[in-house]
Amino acid sequence: MSTAYTKEKKVGEGTYAVVYLGKQIATGRDIAIKEIKTGTFKDGLDMSAIREMKYLQELKHQNIIELVDVFADKEKNLNLILEFLPSDLEMIINDKKLMIVPADIKSWMLMTLRGLHHCHRNGILHRDLKPNNLLISPEGCVKIADFGLARSLGMPNEKLTSNVVTRWYRGPELLFGAQHYSPAVDIWAVGIIFAELMLRTPYLPGKDDADQLVVTFQALGTPTEENWPGVSHLPNYNNLTVYPEPSRQELRNRFPAATESALDLMCGMLALNPNNRLNTEACLLHGYFTESPEPTEPEHLPKKS
Amino acid sequence: MVVSNDDLFRRSTQYRFWSFTHSQLEELRIVANKKGIQKTEERINELDDSLPEVKLMRENQDQFQFVHLDEEKRLISYYARRCKELAAFFHLSAQVRSTAIMYLYKFYLYHSVMEYHPGNIMLTCLFLSAKVENHFIGINTFCKNIPKTTPEAILKNEYLILETMKFSLQCHHPFQPLYGFFLDIQQTLPKLDFNRLGKNYDGARELVNESLFTDLPFLYTPPQIALACLWLCDDVLVEKYLSKKFGLVKKSEQEDEDAIQHYNKLMVIIRHCADVVRKEALDPSQDESKTISAKIKLCLEPIRFGRKLMKQNGEQAAKRSGSITEGGDEKRVKLETE
Ligand SMILES: Nc1ncnc2c1ncn2[C@@H]1O[C@H](COP(=O)(O)OP(=O)(O)O)[C@@H](O)[C@H]1O
Numbered sequence: 167m168s169t170a171y172t173k174e175k176k177v178g179e180g181t182y183a184v185v186y187l188g189k190q191i192a193t194g195r196d197i198a199i200k201e202i203k204t205g206t207f208k209d210g211l212d213m214s215a216i217r218e219m220k221y222l223q224e225l226k227h228q229n230i231i232e233l234v235d236v237f238a239d240k241e242k243n244l245n246l247i248l249e250f251l252p253s254d255l256e257m258i259i260n261d262k263k264l265m266i267v268p269a270d271i272k273s274w275m276l277m278t279l280r281g282l283h284h285c286h287r288n289g290i291l292h293r294d295l296k297p298n299n300l301l302i303s304p305e306g307c308v309k310i311a312d313f314g315l316a317r318s319l320g321m322p323n324e325k326l327t328s329n330v331v332t333r334w335y336r337g338p339e340l341l342f343g344a345q346h347y348s349p350a351v352d353i354w355a356v357g358i359i360f361a362e363l364m365l366r367t368p369y370l371p372g373k374d375d376a377d378q379l380v381v382t383f384q385a386l387g388t389p390t391e392e393n394w395p396g397v398s399h400l401p402n403y404n405n406l407t408v409y410p411e412p413s414r415q416e417l418r419n420r421f422p423a424a425t426e427s428a429l430d431l432m433c434g435m436l437a438l439n440p441n442n443r444l445n446t447e448a449c450l451l452h453g454y455f456t457e458s459p460e461p462t463e464p465e466h467l468p469k470k471s
Numbered sequence: 472m473v474v475s476n477d478d479l480f481r482r483s484t485q486y487r488f489w490s491f492t493h494s495q496l497e498e499l500r501i502v503a504n505k506k507g508i509q510k511t512e513e514r515i516n517e518l519d520d521s522l523p524e525v526k527l528m529r530e531n532q533d534q535f536q537f538v539h540l541d542e543e544k545r546l547i548s549y550y551a552r553r554c555k556e557l558a559a560f561f562h563l564s565a566q567v568r569s570t571a572i573m574y575l576y577k578f579y580l581y582h583s584v585m586e587y588h589p590g591n592i593m594l595t596c597l598f599l600s601a602k603v604e605n606h607f608i609g610i611n612t613f614c615k616n617i618p619k620t621t622p623e624a625i626l627k628n629e630y631l632i633l634e635t636m637k638f639s640l641q642c643h644h645p646f647q648p649l650y651g652f653f654l655d656i657q658q659t660l661p662k663l664d665f666n667r668l669g670k671n672y673d674g675a676r677e678l679v680n681e682s683l684f685t686d687l688p689f690l691y692t693p694p695q696i697a698l699a700c701l702w703l704c705d706d707v708l709v710e711k712y713l714s715k716k717f718g719l720v721k722k723s724e725q726e727d728e729d730a731i732q733h734y735n736k737l738m739v740i741i742r743h744c745a746d747v748v749r750k751e752a753l754d755p756s757q758d759e760s761k762t763i764s765a766k767i768k769l770c771l772e773p774i775r776f777g778r779k780l781m782k783q784n785g786e787q788a789a790k791r792s793g794s795i796t797e798g799g800d801e802k803r804v805k806l807e808t809e
């Protein structure tokens with residue numbers, strides 16, 4: 167253990183790390199210590215740990231979790247010191263006692279998109295956005311966390327794996343097994359989170375990978391060569407039932423509380439063809455964010471009860 | 472929300488931790504070399520004085536040869552070249568290869584070859600870089616293809632390297648900006664012969680590879696190095712492109728003083744980078760590397776120096792007396808040094 171931090175209690179366990187609550191001795195500030203399990207991997211330091219360290223070192227932004235420090239303890243375990251974030255968006259969505267109003271949703275969306283914009287302009291794809299990875303600070307700020315699957319936007323033509331993003335938040339290009347994809351995969355995930363915030367329940371909860379295709383296209387229509395040239399050549403594009411795109415009225419019925427511009431933004435983020443999907447900048451400049459109501463101030467957002 | 476690419480680069484760890492002036496670089500290397508000498512001296516001092524080879528060594532300590540600053544740099548470059556070959560053997564991308572080479576050079580800004588042999592560090596740098604750049608190779612596969620190494624030997628240094636990197640793993644190389652210029656030149660100079668550009672783009676990529684064996688990545692930004700490499704292949708093209716970008720083409724009433732100054736400043740950088748790529752990319756021979764490696768062996772295990780002296784004395788004595796009475800001893804010493 168470093169002399170700069172204390173380790174108090176275990177607060178969570180991830181796939182490659184155990185997370186503890188601790189304190190930075192000099193400042194008394196609460197911090198999270200993410201202790202990377204070493205020794206369990208025969209190939210040295212785990213890939214997820216490497217990615218998290220690599221990208222968080224580069225990304226300093228008020229809506230991205232802060233990597234305060236990295237150090238090794240006596241046993242040569244690697245420790246990532248992160249700001250301590252006691253809650254996440256999933257907890258809030260699931261806490262049925264909490265009342266969520268449209269201005270709250272706008273505020274969470276705004277903060278998420280600002281953080282994501284910073285990732286993308288640095289050439290970094292997150293690839294695992296979901297409510298559980300959007301942590302919330304005590305002041306109510308959204309902080310994008312868990313960069314264990316992130317990667318750099320490489321040279322054109324570089325092949326990427328489509329086995330990323332937790333299933334319910336996976337865009338159609340990933341469902342089809344595309345090897346070339348873009349920041350649009352993150353936008354899709356945020357679009358699904360937007361829908362989930364409005365519905366207070368997961369929007370497209372596929373039971374397995376095959377079901378995810380069905381659920382997704384039932385809700386949003388099946389992509390065709392017409393609205394997405396080239397789609398039929400993607401690896402998993404076969405034997406699809408062609409569902410029509412939903413009419414505006416159907417969407418209004420599904421999202422009764424959404425304003426017209428909220429629906430516009432959501433549809434822009436959930437365009438089937440990734441080339442037609444809005445980018446972070448277009449999202450942030452969208453009329454939804456300037457129309458009334460104004461986004462709730464972070465400190466006034468609903469908190470975990 | 473006006474943040475330029477330059478601003479973003481200045482926030483990167485590459486800029487914050489790994490950009491230096493020429494004299495800062497020299498200073499770091501001098502300090503690292505001194506540390507290596509000091510560590511070697513400590514090892515010498517720890518030796519058991521009662522051993523005859525140690526006694527002999529103490530008497531001749533002034534003959535002990537440390538690795539010189541310049542030799543350090545050359546040996547590191549020798550292994551950087553080997554790293555490139557090994558990366559090609561594993562079919563690794565330019566990104567993986569270049570990152571591994573940068574890790575190797577970065578490592579030796581803070582350590583000396585008299586502490587860690589670059590032949591070992593290089594392997595771990597490549598193994599780590601493959602993971603960092605998303606091109607994972609299992610440690611067993613990796614080792615199977617490299618003679619005289621083990622998974623333990625490679626993994627042992629992983630943490631040390633991470634720490635020396637200050638846990639900042641991202642490397643920006645000139646390949647991506649070079650590709651960006653390749654596209655932008657086509658936009659900016661639409662009448663340009665595409666074959667000419669394509670040929671020079673390939674040539675420039677080769678030079679970017681060479682630039683890794685110089686100090687340029689620590690001194691200049693990736694786009695600056697990219698432009699310099701392209702300029703070396705086709706100076707007329709690059710100057711035409713930049714003039715147009717800076718709005719200097721129309722020799723109109725009044726030229727924009729600021730733009731001219733910017734352009735000239737950039738050209739000074741480009742010419743300087745180009746000069747360095749052309750003249751300073753190191754490629755030491757295997758013989759040279761062997762000579763330096765032999766010195767390192769003695770630094771890492773100074774007792775070998777004592778044994779070498781013993782052996783030399785023995786040979787001289789044998790020559791003088793014409794006898795082989797010491798032959799037995801000599802044989803034993805020889806076996807130990809093997
Ligand atoms: N900064 C943090 N502050 C508080 N708790 C955290 C923090 N980071 C992670 N945790 C807790 O640890 C758990 C696992 O961490 P996470 O980084 O999401 O790992 P994984 O990659 O396995 O999902 C989280 O679900 C959360 O409960």
Ligand SMILES: [Mg+2]
Binds near residue numbers: 180
């Ligand atoms: Mg998680």
